[in-house]
Amino acid sequence: MQGYLMEQLSLPAKLDSLEEIGKFVVRATTQAKLATKVAYGLRLAVDEIATNIVTHGYKEAGIIGEITVSAALTDSSLTVVLEDGGIPFDPLSHPLPGEDELNLPLEDRPVGGLGIFLVLKGVDAFQYERAHDLNRNIFVVNRTPDCTARRDAAGLAGQ
């Protein structure tokens, strides 16, 4: 991972850990001085994938293990990585809901499929890798100079 490693945390792969993972991402986005909307998109993306890891990668497979979250900062981007030893699970191999499906009335919609859609909407780049029996999900958001300008203009500085 490129950049200065800000923090790394290993947690039990359980849904109870989502809150701690969320706090971790909030700390990283605060330190990276990201605009509120960008920071939220990243937190949502990480929460969605962490949920999939816990649910599909570990629980449904009957495996107990850990999930490790780390963050690295460069001048131009913030990268968060989730690493787990669950079964191989490539989020990008699942079909995304199309525009037609998103416009369907709720009673006609399939349950599921929205998580990965929100991941891709929430970050500037998303990548999945499988190496050395580990899944690695990589999330990148850009630190654009106008993020800070917009945030200051909206009176949200310091939030």
Added chain:
Amino acid sequence: MAFDVQLQMTEGVAKITLTGSLDAASAPQFKEIIERAAAQKAEKLVLFVKKLDFLASAGLQLLIYAKQKMGGNVDIYLIGSQGPVQDTLEMSGFHHSVHIQDSFADT
């Protein structure tokens, strides 16, 4: 923020107040409340979400679940959604199917 959900049933209207973070970890609590409202034959589902500061797909899926469990004729209202929560609802096309309003008047 820790998640909290409260249900108040009044004459067929299920008023549910959601606070904090709604994701896969907290979704079971919300699901239980939806099931209680459905069991009491709610005709309207009114969700007060002003203090909901985080909404993941697990929460969105429960809105689909509510609509499918209670029937297409049960209207869902979302009151006071704002910021990124509102953005998520629109991005996912939920604004086509639920009534998104600033306030709710009993009628």
